[in-house]
Amino acid sequence: MKKAIILFSGGLDSTTCVAIAKEQGFIPYALSFRYGQKHEIELEQGKKIARAAGVVEHKILDLPLNAIGGSALTDTAIAVQDYAGDGNIPATYVPARNIIFLSFALSWGEVIGAHNIFIGANFIDYSGYPDCRPDFLRSFEQMAALGTKVGVEESKFTIHAPLLMLSKAEIVREGARLGVDYSQTLSCYRPDSDARACGTCDSCVLRKKGFAEANIADPTRYY
Amino acid sequence: MKKAIILFSGGLDSTTCVAIAKEQGFIPYALSFRYGQKHEIELEQGKKIARAAGVVEHKILDLPLNAIGGSALTDTAIAVQDYAGDGNIPATYVPARNIIFLSFALSWGEVIGAHNIFIGANFIDYSGYPDCRPDFLRSFEQMAALGTKVGVEESKFTIHAPLLMLSKAEIVREGARLGVDYSQTLSCYRPDSDARACGTCDSCVLRKKGFAEANIADPTRYY
Numbered sequence: 037m038k039k040a041i042i043l044f045s046g047g048l049d050s051t052t053c054v055a056i057a058k059e060q061g062f063i064p065y066a067l068s069f070r071y072g073q074k075h076e077i078e079l080e081q082g083k084k085i086a087r088a089a090g091v092v093e094h095k096i097l098d099l100p101l102n103a104i105g106g107s108a109l110t111d112t113a114i115a116v117q118d119y120a121g122d123g124n125i126p127a128t129y130v131p132a133r134n135i136i137f138l139s140f141a142l143s144w145g146e147v148i149g150a151h152n153i154f155i156g157a158n159f160i161d162y163s164g165y166p167d168c169r170p171d172f173l174r175s176f177e178q179m180a181a182l183g184t185k186v187g188v189e190e191s192k193f194t195i196h197a198p199l200l201m202l203s204k205a206e207i208v209r210e211g212a213r214l215g216v217d218y219s220q221t222l223s224c225y226r227p228d229s230d231a232r233a234c235g236t237c238d239s240c241v242l243r244k245k246g247f248a249e250a251n252i253a254d255p256t257r258y259y
Numbered sequence: 260m261k262k263a264i265i266l267f268s269g270g271l272d273s274t275t276c277v278a279i280a281k282e283q284g285f286i287p288y289a290l291s292f293r294y295g296q297k298h299e300i301e302l303e304q305g306k307k308i309a310r311a312a313g314v315v316e317h318k319i320l321d322l323p324l325n326a327i328g329g330s331a332l333t334d335t336a337i338a339v340q341d342y343a344g345d346g347n348i349p350a351t352y353v354p355a356r357n358i359i360f361l362s363f364a365l366s367w368g369e370v371i372g373a374h375n376i377f378i379g380a381n382f383i384d385y386s387g388y389p390d391c392r393p394d395f396l397r398s399f400e401q402m403a404a405l406g407t408k409v410g411v412e413e414s415k416f417t418i419h420a421p422l423l424m425l426s427k428a429e430i431v432r433e434g435a436r437l438g439v440d441y442s443q444t445l446s447c448y449r450p451d452s453d454a455r456a457c458g459t460c461d462s463c464v465l466r467k468k469g470f471a472e473a474n475i476a477d478p479t480r481y482y
Contacts, residue, residue, distance in 0.1 A: 184358070
């Protein structure tokens with residue numbers, strides 16, 4: 037059995053990714069980040085979920101993305117808005133976030149010998165973030181083959197994005213089939229201190245739509 | 260005039276890069292990292308150099324690479340060895356370090372509108388690190404064009420590696436021409452608490468060779 041690192045926020049997508057990696061026979065290692073996100077409470081939910089899912093190790097790294105700012109998720113001067121769906125990249129985009137997160141996965145993967153990395157990026161029901169697109173992920177994989185010791189000396193890193201071309205409804209159905217308990221997952225960008233969701237931010241709207249279209253009861257607690 | 264971010268350690272190469280970026284007409288922003296390196300004292304030297312070089316802003320970010328380990332530079336269980344020059348990737352390789360550093364440069368670059376990034380990577384007198392090779396840097400630039408908002412909406416990021424194909428002697432001569440004061444720069448992987456160099460680690464040996472071959476007096480303080 038091979039080790040896999042799953043980029044893990046404690047939300048709907050990455051929790052589904054953990055279940056998929058396990059079903060595919062990988063030994064799951066979860067990697068989360070405390071990056072100054074206003075919705076840091078997602079990490080508390082994530083800890084419970086990772087424990088219940090039986091991940092071998094759940095590493096939470098501190099990254100100073102709030103020292104860089106430029107996003108509604110990390111910058112107190114920029115508010116998280118309701119879902120617009122106007123085709124523009126929303127203010128919740130965190131500059132280079134997935135590039136940074138994947139880079140740390142490469143680093144940890146080199147050390148523990150995990151050459152498979154899972155990311156819950158989605159290109160269908162998504163917010164238009166450039167770092168969720170198929171071309172980007174393919175390009176990142178090529179770059180990793182050239183820029184790491186693993187790529188040079190051993191097997192290459194493989195970036196798995198099993199949700200990439202699924203709708204949110206299909207993701208929810210896949211998770212339900214795998215027994216994922218979505219009541220613990222937190223997707224909201226502006227949850228309250230009790231980890232309840234707003235219901236109207238980008239992330240909430242896409243998630244709600246997923247449960248509705250999948251005809252599965254939405255277990256999310258809204259405030 | 261355009262802004263440029265220079266990945267800046269306070270060593271010989273990145274200090275030369277600052278001078279080159281300035282000569283090329285860029286407004287210099289320096290980016291350093293406190294990543295658990297044993298030779299963290301390089302940052303104190305770096306602060307003085309950045310101030311003297313007139314960089315507009317010198318940002319130092321904390322990254323938990325020591326929580327990942329796997330390198331003689333960050334892991335107290337792995338010693339920094341003398342230069343071997345046997346063609347193998349040495350234990351001082353930090354897994355995915357340049358990928359991570361460049362990723363943060365993209366992030367900061369998106370926020371401040373700096374789409375030019377300088378890195379002092381060298382492919383001639385170097386330690387065999389995979390993340391210093393031309394193919395990697397080209398590939399990183401392509402990845403950045405696909406995975407960032409800048410790449411999608413505006414101009415692409417350009418990764419400048421002006422030292423890539425220079426010998427250490429040529430780098431030193433170029434720096435001397437540009438008036439770089441190398442007495443302040445610290446390249447050593449195991450300096451003492453007075454920022455003096457060991458003279459025998461990979462980085463010291465390559466640096467020494469550079470001054471010798473350039474016929475320029477080596478101003479490095481050794482212990």
